Amino acid sequence: MGMTLPGLVYLVLFAYVPMFGLVIAFKNYNYSTGLWNSPWVGFKNFDFLFASQDAWRITYNTLFLNFLFIFFGTIASIGFALLLNEIRIKVLSRFVQSTMLLPHLLSWVIVGYFVYALLTYNGLVNNILGYFGIEAIEWYNSPEYWPAILTITAIWKMLGYNSVIYLASILGISSDYYEAAVIDGAGKMQQIRYITLPLLSPIIIILVLLSIGKIFYADFGLFYNVTRDMGMLYSTTDVIDTYVFRMLRTVGDVGMSSAAGFYQSIVGLILIVTANFVVRKIDREQSLF
Amino acid sequence: MHASIKGSRISTVIVSGVTILSALIFLLPVVLVVSASFTDENTLTLQGYSLLPGKWSLEAYRYILVNATQLYMSYRITIIVTLVGTLASLFVTSLLAYPLSRRSFTLRSKITFFVLFTMLFNGGLVPTYIWIQQYLELKNTFGILILTGLLSPFYVFIMRTFFKTIPDSIVESAYMEGAGEWRIFATIILPLSLPSLATIGMLTSLNYWNDWFTTLLYIEDKNKISLQYLLVMMMSNIQAAALNPNSITTAAKMPAETARMALAVLSIAPITIVFLFFQRFLVKGLTVGAVKE
Numbered sequence: 001m002g003m004t005l006p007g008l009v010y011l012v013l014f015a016y017v018p019m020f021g022l023v024i025a026f027k028n029y030n031y032s033t034g035l036w037n038s039p040w041v042g043f044k045n046f047d048f049l050f051a052s053q054d055a056w057r058i059t060y061n062t063l064f065l066n067f068l069f070i071f072f073g074t075i076a077s078i079g080f081a082l083l084l085n086e087i088r089i090k091v092l093s094r095f096v097q098s099t100m101l102l103p104h105l106l107s108w109v110i111v112g113y114f115v116y117a118l119l120t121y122n123g124l125v126n127n128i129l130g131y132f133g134i135e136a137i138e139w140y141n142s143p144e145y146w147p148a149i150l151t152i153t154a155i156w157k158m159l160g161y162n163s164v165i166y167l168a169s170i171l172g173i174s175s176d177y178y179e180a181a182v183i184d185g186a187g188k189m190q191q192i193r194y195i196t197l198p199l200l201s202p203i204i205i206i207l208v209l210l211s212i213g214k215i216f217y218a219d220f221g222l223f224y225n226v227t228r229d230m231g232m233l234y235s236t237t238d239v240i241d242t243y244v245f246r247m248l249r250t251v252g253d254v255g256m257s258s259a260a261g262f263y264q265s266i267v268g269l270i271l272i273v274t275a276n277f278v279v280r281k282i283d284r285e286q287s288l289f
Numbered sequence: 290m291h292a293s294i295k296g297s298r299i300s301t302v303i304v305s306g307v308t309i310l311s312a313l314i315f316l317l318p319v320v321l322v323v324s325a326s327f328t329d330e331n332t333l334t335l336q337g338y339s340l341l342p343g344k345w346s347l348e349a350y351r352y353i354l355v356n357a358t359q360l361y362m363s364y365r366i367t368i369i370v371t372l373v374g375t376l377a378s379l380f381v382t383s384l385l386a387y388p389l390s391r392r393s394f395t396l397r398s399k400i401t402f403f404v405l406f407t408m409l410f411n412g413g414l415v416p417t418y419i420w421i422q423q424y425l426e427l428k429n430t431f432g433i434l435i436l437t438g439l440l441s442p443f444y445v446f447i448m449r450t451f452f453k454t455i456p457d458s459i460v461e462s463a464y465m466e467g468a469g470e471w472r473i474f475a476t477i478i479l480p481l482s483l484p485s486l487a488t489i490g491m492l493t494s495l496n497y498w499n500d501w502f503t504t505l506l507y508i509e510d511k512n513k514i515s516l517q518y519l520l521v522m523m524m525s526n527i528q529a530a531a532l533n534p535n536s537i538t539t540a541a542k543m544p545a546e547t548a549r550m551a552l553a554v555l556s557i558a559p560i561t562i563v564f565l566f567f568q569r570f571l572v573k574g575l576t577v578g579a580v581k582e
Contacts, residue, residue, distance in 0.1 A: 007385030010440050015407040021416025086304045099312040107499035109517045113553040114318035122337030261413035269410045
């Protein structure tokens, strides 16, 4: 049908052509001669990339920070979904859900402003520390705090969204189970432990697996805006996506940039396909393919 | 029995209390930025950020509204891009999703895979950037602001699921009466899908409104700098100064920190207002497709 044509042309132009453009990683790219006339250099760009400290650092940061986001994010979301589920007053529950969804609507740029107001030298956090007689900290010059700061920020932005998803699954659990448990004398905590969590576990596993499938991709907006792209923080905050961008646009090293990008695309593909393969085994409906 | 009812009442109060408290903690950064934007510049510099302005002032807003031609330009381009982009995106997305929802469409599984594959694998930033700026020559164009967000495979699949709920019999009986594909799509399918179009349209417009990355990559023309990217530039003052030739002379008087915060407030205000009005609809719409049913 002709209807699909605009969409398909779009995908060819903006998704498929760039896929073939990945060969750029094997060339010494020159802006003036273009892709076809730039000379092939084999694996040279990769040799440079993996010989540098950069490759290890950005791989580690990407995996480690995403792991923190997934691990603490999942626990926080489930915890909050359980809390929301216990609120019997409808208006209140809706108010809390809406409040927590607000960050989801805002861009990382705005979130960057929020974090700035908290962490700049005369920001709220240092003011509070000062109140307790603790010396102010130069947050934007202290890389050691940033894994924690980024984790808290990421959870702050996604918690509402993720807990609403978990809440939907909890609400789907038949009330028969709970009624039977109450008759047997089970308390609230026991109900959560022996009914809610076990019945929730398939969806938890699936969502975690799908996040692991994307673990090689970092959220560029978060890392670029919330750290204000501070060079001082790169040791703990530089991830593959920020590195590729910086090499391409700031440093202008197309070789390093395209090699890192190629590395991300390939490993990313393997992870996403594997994760979906496992998800498919658990529940076909939830898998991408 | 009595004790357990009393116990559960206490726990309800505790649970509600904890939840409300955390909701308020959630809002704390928003309050902080709004408060800073209404604070006197000197007070902010001396006393730092606090949840209530140490000394009230509207200077930041006055400064922004009087001086910022860039702000008006950015608001204008962002509003235009959001409107045009959302309509164009809905059009292309639904055109692709509809055939994929019909069982009678022979290429269905092949095209589905063609769309799906772009969710699994992509060329990444470098080839995309070089292709768009050097070969398609879309740098500094209005077109690229629309094009980067035009079609999301994810939304195609969500919309396909919506379309699947329309019974085949309706489409078939329209065929019998001699209506063509396009006519069926325009007069039957779309009117029946207004709620889902509204949901996807809302998500798409949010993405356009919040887009700063496209501007970061492809736009240098002052007239086309999106609102969100203007905020990025404000964060790193130097670039903003480069854009405004008068800034060096006015820098001394400019309420820098509070003006930044005021600009941030002005950019979240529209979203927050829309959010307050359509709260219920939004909560449902935002989580659509997150878990397949």
